[in-house]
Amino acid sequence: MIVLRSRKRLAEWLSRRGRKTAGLVPTMGDLHAGHLALIRRSLRENRATIVSIFVNPRQFDRKKDYKLYHRDLPRDLRLLRREGVDAAFVPGERDMVPEGYRTRVEVEGLSRGLCGKFRPGHFAGVAAVVLKLLNLARPDRAYFGMKDYQQFRIVERMVRDLDLGVEIVPCPTERDRDGLALSSRNRRLSPEERSRAAGIFPALQSVAHLIKSEKHTGTRGARLSSIFRAELRPGKEDRIEYVELVHPETLAPVTTARPPALLAAAVWVGRTRLIDNLMILS
Secondary structure (H helix, E strand, O other), X not given: OEEEOOHHHHHHHHHHHOOOOEEEEEEOOOOOHHHHHHHHHHHHHOOEEEEEEOOOHHHOOOXXXXXXXXXXXXXXXXXXXXXXXXXEEOOOHHXXXXXXXXXXXXXXXXXXXXXXXXXXXXXXXXXXXXXXXXXXXXXXXXXXXXXXXXXXXXXXXXXXXXXXXXXXXXXXXXXXXXXOEOOHHHHXXXXXXXXXXXXXXXXXXXXXXXXXXXXXXXXXXXXXXXXXXHHHOOOOOOEEEEEEEEOOOOOOEOOOOOOOXXXXXXXXXXXXXXXXXXXXXX
């Protein structure tokens, strides 16, 4: 595996790659089994796989979170070598968001609801850096996990609207044995918080069952949150930021329980914000 630490090195490597199909897995490092699942799929579907590692300062709405984001590049590179990745693109901040950088990429509509309501500017920062990575790496496919469903839809729409010619590949959410969606944020949880966080997905499943049974047709807002809270049983220091039923393509709130629909939630477990979702298909 080659480690490319600048845009120039990446361009040189690409010029030697020829016409091989390439997959890109964008990450912020702190790799876990969820990332590895994306990487393995890319390795199966492409002749070459590039994994980018860049902690994007533009997607953090709180500077403290950016500074506290866990970084362990030597460990990440060891994992990538073990998986047989062809190249790791590890650009510096000057390469990606140099001094004077002013560009934001706003995907209207899709970025307003769900997490967008509570993290102003987050998705504009994500989209701008993902767009830059796609332009620099020029992959045939790029892989995104469905835990960050809103991010996936925003990137997919951006690529379509701008005719980038990249296939955006959605990959299932990877979970721990107890159902907790894998996330770099999970390492921040205390053992007690970890136990409570494991209740998020079962609570979504219970609410989805109620919705499908049509006992709560048209349930929205406070009522949906109330049902979710009863199933989750959060601790005193936990907080449900939102739980919403939305259309899986437009992400607009839906007023009926007719599938398909996406049930999505964000929960603060202690001081850690976790997101998860469940697709209701039938």
